[in-house]
Amino acid sequence: MRNDHGIRILINRLARIDSATGWTGNLNPTQRAALEYLSEANQFSRSPSHVAEYLGTTRGTMSQTLKALVRKGYAAERRQKSDQRSISYELTKAGVAAVTGANPIADAIGNLPANVQAALEDGLLQSLRLALAANGGQSFGKCKTCAYHETGSENGFCTLLGLGLEAGESDKICIEHKEA
Amino acid sequence: MRNDHGIRILINRLARIDSATGWTGNLNPTQRAALEYLSEANQFSRSPSHVAEYLGTTRGTMSQTLKALVRKGYAAERRQKSDQRSISYELTKAGVAAVTGANPIADAIGNLPANVQAALEDGLLQSLRLALAANGGQSFGKCKTCAYHETGSENGFCTLLGLGLEAGESDKICIEHKEA
DNA sequence: TCTTTTGGTATCGACTCGCTACTATTTTGA
């Protein structure tokens, strides 16, 4: 019996139970995952393509999913001036509320001893990094740990895009992230 | 920023990436999860109801999923003599082959240091136990750790069902499991 | 026996998901 497979199966089972029990609003698992990503990504990383790449699905599916979120009142489109093709989605108040709602799995994990939580997060992050590397995926880290991030100006500055960041944005996920 | 939510999101993301990359045969995530469960459950625990409860879905969906697996040649029905209503599904050769095939996420996890793997498995198991307890779910442990398990006879004996086990079955998941 | 419970299905509507095809809007490079 292989233990490495066992861990993978455990992960899948937990995710599945989370989908079955983590009920806030009338959201299905994918819609909820997209919503959670939107709440943690910066303004340059909230297009259908980016969410799709982050969640390992296709642009087509994510396009539909995001429009479903808009239809349900959890998100809104915002057209970019720079590139007329791309759209940046942002959460509405209802969207923020849905993301911050209580969740059985999160509660269960929150009740674990702190050292177990730390070990768990560490192991999962390492797994994710290896898996993404094997798959040619992006790192999707946060601005503040990025090689292009500068702390000079008010809310931080991105030297790749040559733009100042909005308040709080240095703690958000960016599609262009490059480990410093 | 809440870390407990972070772990839950990591778990979901890994499961999602696994679904997107873990490609053996023409199986979708649910079908693969069901197949994996069948390969690890004993003969009394392979009915649609049991798989549904284990994976946190409904009997209706699992009924369809299992029939899809039969249609694709990965599983076969076996009617029970004792209860004419219930069905025990078992893997075909193709089913066993699909389950044992390589997988990017499993490989990634397998490449982690042994102590990280151990901590990861421990944390996930604890989370799962708490989540299931909060949800009134079963434990789904293996025969050999069960209060009803006796090692006297050839392959072990189940004192709950009053039946001798088949070879290797004491290492399989049972729906009636009760921690010894 | 008659009723209730249990195990498995069928069906409906909303949705994911992989795929292909298509339209706009950049970007490129000769």
Added chain:
DNA sequence: TCAAAATAGTAGCGAGTCGATACCAAAAGA
């Protein structure tokens, strides 16, 4: 400069999940 290629988003198809409801048959209780 200006046509070709890459990129961003979408539409639509077929298979299938998923929650819900409704059924039927077998088993268990009263």
